[in-house]
Amino acid sequence: MSDTATMPRKPKSSPPAPPDLALKKAPSQSRAVETYERILGACGELLGEVGIERLSTNLVCQRAGISPPALYQYFPNKYAILHELGTRLMAVQNELLTPWAVPSTFELGEQDFAASVAELFLRTLELTAHMPAGIWVTRALRAVPSLQEVRNRSHDFVTDMLLVPFMTAHPRADRMQARLTIRLAIDALYAAQELLFDDPSLDPQAVATTMAQMVSAQLMRLRG
Incomplete structure (x- = not known):
């Protein structure tokens, strides 16, 4: 029998527990x-x-x-603390969508819709860049595994928020496919925003236009 066969196996170490993100108490006074x-x-x-x-x-x-x-x-x-900062950032970003997420937006032609997406993308980019530590909070939500749920929860919320006016404008569209397409579009636009923060050499207008055209083309295909 070989030496390796008689060596005791080392117990498998458990993965570290995720950090506690719960607020201990909310300030009142x-x-x-x-x-x-x-x-x-x-x-x-x-x-x-x-x-x-x-x-x-x-x-x-x-x-x-x-x-x-x-x-x-x-x-x-x-x-x-980062969890609270990330939650606040997502909430402020999502507020920009409220006047935009209406049926009339999703009734626009492909080029006009793309232009509106590009404008919204640039406004979100500017808002994030001017918020205290907005860029770094964005990076933290991507880099820290325990914080990624903040972004995922926000993206789920926005997906459902946009699905309602889209289906109102296009009731014959496949609802499940529409939800999937909107969710993927949100993630892609967010990733493009992160890319601009990581690589300042890129032209924000060019990125916004390209991403908006991609999103617009996909949504046009879903219209019933």
Whole structure:
């Protein structure tokens, strides 16, 4: 019998547990709200300065001018703070869709619809770039596995939000295929936005136009 056959097997190590993202409590009094917002603001500032890996709750406390216990009243770790920043970013981005997501938008011809998608894409890009740490929060939602659910949940919400006016405008379209196409379009547009943040040499207008034409062409095929 070989030596390797008699060697005891090492127990398989369990994957690390995902970080707790749940808010410990929501601030209620004005002073607590101020502390809460200072934590978020400090985290956003530091995220752009030191990046995701070097970011720590101690650094956030130093920047916010508070003690660690004050931070831990609300957030169990840095990922919970990033989770809140990501949720806020997605909500603000989605607000841009409200006046756009109406049946009349989906009744536009292919070129006009593409132009409206391109305009919305550029507005979302500008909004994200001008939000405190918006670009870095976007990167965190992609890079940190435990935070990806924030983006996925938002994309599911937007998909259902857009499906209603699309089906109202085109009731004979295949609903399941329409939902799949809209969801893929949202993910593709979001990926294009991330690409522009990662590669500033690209022309935002060219990217917006190209992506919008692709999305428009796919949706035109679904019209009944």
